[in-house]
Amino acid sequence: MSITMYSASVPVFVRMLGNLSKWLDKAESHAAAKKFDPSVFMASRLAPDMLPFPNQIQIACDSIKFGVARLSGVEAPKFEDNETTLAQLKERIAKTLAYVQSVSADQIDGTEDKDISIPRRSGVLVMKGEPYLRHYVMPTFYFHVTTAYALMRHNGVDLGKSDYLGLQ
Amino acid sequence: MSITMYSASVPVFVRMLGNLSKWLDKAESHAAAKKFDPSVFMASRLAPDMLPFPNQIQIACDSIKFGVARLSGVEAPKFEDNETTLAQLKERIAKTLAYVQSVSADQIDGTEDKDISIPRRSGVLVMKGEPYLRHYVMPTFYFHVTTAYALMRHNGVDLGKSDYLGLQ
Numbered sequence: 300m301s302i303t304m305y306s307a308s309v310p311v312f313v314r315m316l317g318n319l320s321k322w323l324d325k326a327e328s329h330a331a332a333k334k335f336d337p338s339v340f341m342a343s344r345l346a347p348d349m350l351p352f353p354n355q356i357q358i359a360c361d362s363i364k365f366g367v368a369r370l371s372g373v374e375a376p377k378f379e380d381n382e383t384t385l386a387q388l389k390e391r392i393a394k395t396l397a398y399v400q401s402v403s404a405d406q407i408d409g410t411e412d413k414d415i416s417i418p419r420r421s422g423v424l425v426m427k428g429e430p431y432l433r434h435y436v437m438p439t440f441y442f443h444v445t446t447a448y449a450l451m452r453h454n455g456v457d458l459g460k461s462d463y464l465g466l467q
Numbered sequence: 468m469s470i471t472m473y474s475a476s477v478p479v480f481v482r483m484l485g486n487l488s489k490w491l492d493k494a495e496s497h498a499a500a501k502k503f504d505p506s507v508f509m510a511s512r513l514a515p516d517m518l519p520f521p522n523q524i525q526i527a528c529d530s531i532k533f534g535v536a537r538l539s540g541v542e543a544p545k546f547e548d549n550e551t552t553l554a555q556l557k558e559r560i561a562k563t564l565a566y567v568q569s570v571s572a573d574q575i576d577g578t579e580d581k582d583i584s585i586p587r588r589s590g591v592l593v594m595k596g597e598p599y600l601r602h603y604v605m606p607t608f609y610f611h612v613t614t615a616y617a618l619m620r621h622n623g624v625d626l627g628k629s630d631y632l633g634l635q
Contacts, residue, residue, distance in 0.1 A: 434478075
């Protein structure tokens with residue numbers, strides 16, 4: 300089987316969002332074992348001018364929601380960014396997964412040269428589909444997933460490389 | 468142009484290693500401006516049981532060096548993991564870039580179904596080329612690049628999303 304725009308994207312999103320959801324379970328257990336309020340995670344940041352934990356997960360979800368929507372042309376659901384608990388963040392992940400999995404390979408394959416417009420504060424950035432996937436969607440997604448992971452590790456959650464990769 | 472194993476991998480490595488090298492320049496300037504010894508970065512960790520800064524960059528480099536070597540069959544150079552300064556880390560990045568760029572598209576394309584053996588502490592993991600690239604090389608690479616970025620941000624280096632993505 301040859302690599303395609305779909306095979307290079309959606310399976311990665313599904314795998315990593317599944318992993319992220321399991322890390323949140325471990326964060327919940329960690330808070331219970333150490334007897335602290337899990338809302339402590341919500342205010343956690345790696346630097347005073349970096350976004351806190353829930354935003355990292357919201358943006359990780361949105362980066363691929365918009366990625367899939369722009370490539371496939373399938374309208375994405377709107378989410379409110381109002382999560383305040385680990386359970387709500389897990390729901391956000393589940394809703395994102397449901398949308399991403401609702402799009403078929405046919406709807407994403409062949410979009411290598413599609414013109415994609417990305418609204419940014421500095422103006423609209425226009426990229427072709429493949430560079431958009433590899434130089435914008437993927438690094439943004441991994442940035443926020445890894446930062447969420449780092450925040451959990453920084454706060455003592457027992458996670459390791461197998462959890463990160465989702466390997467046995 | 469259709470996406471290929473090469474187009475989905477090497478351009479990403481080249482872009483992100485170039486970005487990483489520029490972040491190290493900013494780390495150097497930050498230390499000079501704040502009058503602290505840049506070797507402070509070397510001991511920085513996000514959690515007591517996470518690897519420190521130089522290891523994050525060494526492993527980022529090795530993850531793609533081994534990725535390219537295993538997919539292409541082109542022998543990779545050996546590096547000693549003995550970097551103790553930002554300048555040496557930049558050299559490590561440059562040497563990794565030189566190797567990655569020495570491999571041609573022809574040598575990586577068509578490796579979707581190639582059997583790849585990954586030696587791990589728990590035994591040898593065998594994966595096909597495409598899942599190896601998308602579920603092992605890419606997440607490992609992004610993990611260590613993002614963790615290096617996070618450590619610089621945590622230590623006050625002035626970096627933002629454009630630096631991370633390498634966009635203007």
